[in-house]
Amino acid sequence: MTGKVCYAVANASRDELMASSSGGAFSIIARSVLEEGGVVYGHAFVSPTEVRCVRVDDPAGLPRLRGSKYVQSDMGTAMRDVLSDLRAGRRVVFSGTPCQVSGLSSFLRVKGAPTDGLLLIDIVCHGVPSQVFFDACMGWEHRGSRLESVRFRDKREGWGTVGVATAVITTPVFHRSVVRDEVFSPETSYYYERFLAGDVYRESCYRCPYAGGERPGDVTIGDFWGVDQQAAGLDPRGGISLVITNTARGDAVVRDIKEASRWAERPLGEAVAGNDQLRHPTQRPAARDEILEEWVENGIDGLEEEYRRATAWRRRAWLAKRAAKKMLKGAIRR
Ligand SMILES: Cc1cc2nc3c(=O)[nH]c(=O)nc-3n(C[C@H](O)[C@H](O)[C@H](O)COP(=O)(O)OP(=O)(O)OC[C@H]3O[C@@H](n4cnc5c(N)ncnc54)[C@H](O)[C@@H]3O)c2cc1C
Numbered sequence: 001m002t003g004k005v006c007y008a009v010a011n012a013s014r015d016e017l018m019a020s021s022s023g024g025a026f027s028i029i030a031r032s033v034l035e036e037g038g039v040v041y042g043h044a045f046v047s048p049t050e051v052r053c054v055r056v057d058d059p060a061g062l063p064r065l066r067g068s069k070y071v072q073s074d075m076g077t078a079m080r081d082v083l084s085d086l087r088a089g090r091r092v093v094f095s096g097t098p099c100q101v102s103g104l105s106s107f108l109r110v111k112g113a114p115t116d117g118l119l120l121i122d123i124v125c126h127g128v129p130s131q132v133f134f135d136a137c138m139g140w141e142h143r144g145s146r147l148e149s150v151r152f153r154d155k156r157e158g159w160g161t162v163g164v165a166t167a168v169i170t171t172p173v174f175h176r177s178v179v180r181d182e183v184f185s186p187e188t189s190y191y192y193e194r195f196l197a198g199d200v201y202r203e204s205c206y207r208c209p210y211a212g213g214e215r216p217g218d219v220t221i222g223d224f225w226g227v228d229q230q231a232a233g234l235d236p237r238g239g240i241s242l243v244i245t246n247t248a249r250g251d252a253v254v255r256d257i258k259e260a261s262r263w264a265e266r267p268l269g270e271a272v273a274g275n276d277q278l279r280h281p282t283q284r285p286a287a288r289d290e291i292l293e294e295w296v297e298n299g300i301d302g303l304e305e306e307y308r309r310a311t312a313w314r315r316r317a318w319l320a321k322r323a324a325k326k327m328l329k330g331a332i333r334r
Pocket residue numbers: 019020021022023024025026027041042043044051065066067068069070071072073095096097123124125126127128221222223224225241242275277
């Protein structure tokens with residue numbers, strides 16, 4: 001990678017930072033364009049489990065785009081909509097996985113679209129499972145309740161991989177409905193463990209041509225794992241974004257918005273060292289075939305039940321550790 005500039009970034013708005021998966025870099029860029037009358041395309045839940053690319057033309061629509069949804073997102077009519085926005089002279093930000101960004105670029109090239117007003121943001125991406133696999137797992141993991149929403153990266157317990165699912169549970173007593181937030185992690189959710197293990201991705205993700213230095217976006221954003229916190233002068237507790245500018249356009253946009261937040265220029269090697277997906281695609285684990293064959297032939301029940309058996313002790317230890325941490329926090333506050 002040469003000619004690129006690499007930054008560690010933390011959004012100065014506490015609300016935006018806490019609702020974002022990394023340091024909230026996406027919101028900083030998207031908000032600045034929306035406030036100037038532009039439009040932003042990003043990925044949102046359109047039902048409790050279904051993710052789609054949606055168009056937002058008002059800052060009030062931004063919250064639904066925030067946060068990583070760890071499943072393949074449906075592009076719907078987004079490509080055609082971007083084309084008509086560009087032809088109408090609107091400023092457009094499109095964000096998505098590198099393969100989505102690359103697909104959009106090819107489409108716009110073929111259509112001869114005017115692209116001066118377009119900013120492409122690609123996210124560092126280690127792969128996506130299919131929507132049907134996600135639906136099957138969520139159906140099993142939330143059986144007996146009505147799932148309302150899933151949030152993969154909830155920061156109430158810090159910047160990490162703890163998520164929160166909100167579900168409506170009907171109690172046997174007077175059939176009362178109770179809305180409950182259920183914390184989940186790879187220790188308690190089969191889906192999340194499979195996602196992080198990387199063994200249920202789409203076949204093409206294991207040969208991803210974008211998992212390296214050649215990026216299709218003007219700007220690349222990700223988690224800045226391994227950032228030198230002291231040198232960057234940023235507090236990691238709320239999350240730190242990695243932002244790499246790949247083109248002169250990306251550079252110009254970042255230069256315009258930099259003053260409004262906390263940006264620290266960092267050596268590109270620091271980002272690459274901390275992030276496998278900037279070096280190579282996820283390796284295809286041998287377990288992938290076995291898992292997906294079992295699911296296709298016999299459904300999700302056996303896989304989920306086996307996971308619960310095999311992780312019973314790990315799950316209990318994780319829950320006990322969380323409870324102890326909570327008690328300690330409570331005692332310190334008192
Ligand atoms: C499937 C997936 C895998 C990822 N893998 C890595 C990784 O290996 N290493 C790494 O550093 N970062 C990875 N990320 C990116 C990271 O989790 C954050 O999304 C990114 O750093 C942006 O964070 P933010 O705080 O700036 O903004 P946020 O508000 O958290 O990010 C929202 C952005 O993510 C996009 N987005 C969310 N879900 C999807 C989706 N399903 N498909 C396409 N775009 C989506 C939105 O459109 C928006 O641009 C991954 C994200 C996803 C969705």
